[in-house]
Amino acid sequence: MDWYVLWDYRWPLLNGLTLTIWLSAVSIVGSTIVGVVVGCLGTLPSFFLRRATGAYVETMRNIPVVVKLFFLHFIFGLDAIPAGILSLVLHQSAYIADVITAGLRSIPTGQTEAALSCGHSRSQIFQYILVPQALRIVIPPLTTQYIQVVKNSAVVMLIALEDLTFQTQLIEHQTFRGFEASTAVTVLYLLIVLVIAVLMTLAHKRLVRS
């Protein structure tokens, strides 16, 4: 084994890490926004909204990310980076919507009814009663979803974006040191995941305390 190869390839690896991190960060923000909107719409009493959000979630969840990626890149002709971000957002927002819907539904309807009878408006109930409680419930499953985004971001190498996983292939093809490269990159992925897990745990603790 020759770990020195990692030092030779420090710049490609660093570039890959940067790309993976910012691609995941943008996708996490995007999928949270889309997921929260879809998830909240799903809890409204309208029958057709519920069905439409359900259809969105089912469609997005039953098609692999790679298929979406190739669809967006080769059929809709999006550039590599927008296609990557959009496919990750479409994929994970469906899961996040589900988490949000489940979180909001887990709060007993008695609370909403009590607030209504106290004279609060719908938006007030949402803002002061549902959201603060739902946030606490939702954060642990959201952590899993965010980690999924980071992991799924590896597929963008298939449309030649030079992310971390792409660099392992580069090193393998140029030096046959795939093992060392894979180890290093796996450790880097573990670090990213760990950072997300720690940040989300801190956020959760803070919310529970307040």
Next chain:
Amino acid sequence: MSDLTRSLIWLPKTDEEKERVWKVLMASLLVIAAFSMRDFRWNVVWDAWPLLLKGLGLSWALALLSVTLGSLVAVPLAVARVYGPRGISHAAVALIEIVRATPELMVVFWVFFMYPILIGGNLSAWTAAVVALTLIAAAYLAEVVRGGLYSVSREQTEAGRATGLSAFQTFHYIVLPQALRNMLPAFIAQFVMLFKTTSLVYVIGVIEFFRTIILVNNAEFAPYALYVTMAVGYFVCCYAISWLVRRIDPKYQLTE
């Protein structure tokens, strides 16, 4: 809406009426979509259908094989994590969490690269794919099994032990059957995930559904028709599995 408009326009009121309206809407949407895709080169798909079907069969075989092998590994892993002595349980946790935190694509590469270094000799792409998918399935299913084990309350174990069953008998006859029943929906959800993951092993050259589509596309260049077929193929397969989940338990919502 004023009373006049309400009397002129029919609006669905009961849930059954709304359900029917929704179905008609969806059906017409599908018809419009199909109509707008009429100029795609469907004859390519038609000519290649034995190949595509073979690819889809291979995807199913990969998913079924690795989920079977994966659950065989997952049960001892989960038991080690929950009941094992400290060293063993830590090892199980490390294995599960490392596999779960690594992108599936990386796991596939890992198996493909690591095998020749550790054991020597070459690994066929097919074997590497099965091993990689089994690893992924085992790590995720171990968590499902753990959830199932925790879902059986402690009192059951205590009652079993109090009536004179051995620890193994309590586990085998009391905890495990209930845990298995509780974790069935989550298990099938993981199977859907795994089926979608099989689309990644094409990178090491296994000719499953995804790769078949790419190969046919390289030969014939009919991306529109082929990619639509691919998306529909995966959707139908995964939807069929999750439909099965709802048949088993209508209350159950699929979550990862």
